[in-house]
Amino acid sequence: MPPPALCASSAARLRLLLHQPSTATTTPSALFLRAAAASAALAPARQRLLFSTTGMAAAAGAKASTQPAAGGGVSELIMPHLLNIYGSCATARDFEMYAPNATFEDPLMRAHGVKQIKSAFYTMPTVFGESKIVEYTIKENTTGPGKSQILIDNKQHYKVFGKDVDLESLITPDVEDGKVVRHQDWWDKKPLKNRETVSFPLLGRLAQTSRRGAMLLTHVLMGFGKDPTP
Structure with a gap:
């Protein structure tokens, strides 16, 4: 764990980023970008939150609506893992849903391979005091033999230094032979x-x-996708 002075300094920088006088700070995406910019300094100090029971409870309580594809139902298998991942309570087992060469991409990062995907999500508790998907609607479309695309229209809730941030997003996992190849x-x-x-x-x-x-x-700062100790 870094010295208390380093932690305090990192926290101060993150507060400054979140409160910069700019119209962009009114949007959820802007808060995410500013929070993530300081995540590296806070990573070692807050990695223990990865197994937060609050996140697990939040994942279990999300409101859901599902429209599976004919003969599909793949979403029912991967959704519990996604809830854990976005709820900051993921374990190594949750990432087994990904194919070895899977990719993940959002406005901040583009990960190649399971190890990098782990790093991308394991860093979330270093930025957010709370994270969870609170509502979601699923539509599953068959795109070919053994292939499907899942559209998850969802609302995510985060807490950053006491600030509540709600973000609407569209999560689109592409699945082949039961494994997520693109997220x-x-x-x-x-x-x-x-x-x-x-x-x-x-x-x-x-x-x-x-x-x-x-x-x-x-990826470097998070130990190259190393699974944290519970």
Whole structure:
């Protein structure tokens, strides 16, 4: 654990980021971006929250509505694991739903492989005092033999230094042979910025590169996806 002075300094920087006088701070996405910017300094001090019983209770209490595909039902198998992951109470077993070369991407990071996906989610308790999916609606579409895409329209709740932040998002896991091969999280239900979704392809490429850089830094700081000790 870092010295108390270092923890206090890190906390002060995060408070400053959250309270900068800017109109952008009124949006949930802006709070997420500012909080994540300081997560590296807080990671060692708060990793113990990964197995928070509060997160487990929150995951169990989420309101759900499901529309499975004909002959599907894959969402019923992976949803409990997603609730644990987003509820900051994931264990190594929850990540077994991913294929070895699966990818995860949100506006902050792009992870390649299960180890990096673990790092991306294990860092959440270093930023948020509370995290959970509180409501969700599932629609499951068959896209081919043994393949399906799950659309999870959801509302997430976070607490950052006493601030309640509610975020609507669209989580879109692509599943092949029972394993998640791609997992995207669209904050505010807006497509991720890349070469195909922005007017200027160069800006999209820069956004993708930035997400990869943030992921690689987080991966190092989180011990290369090492599972924490309960």
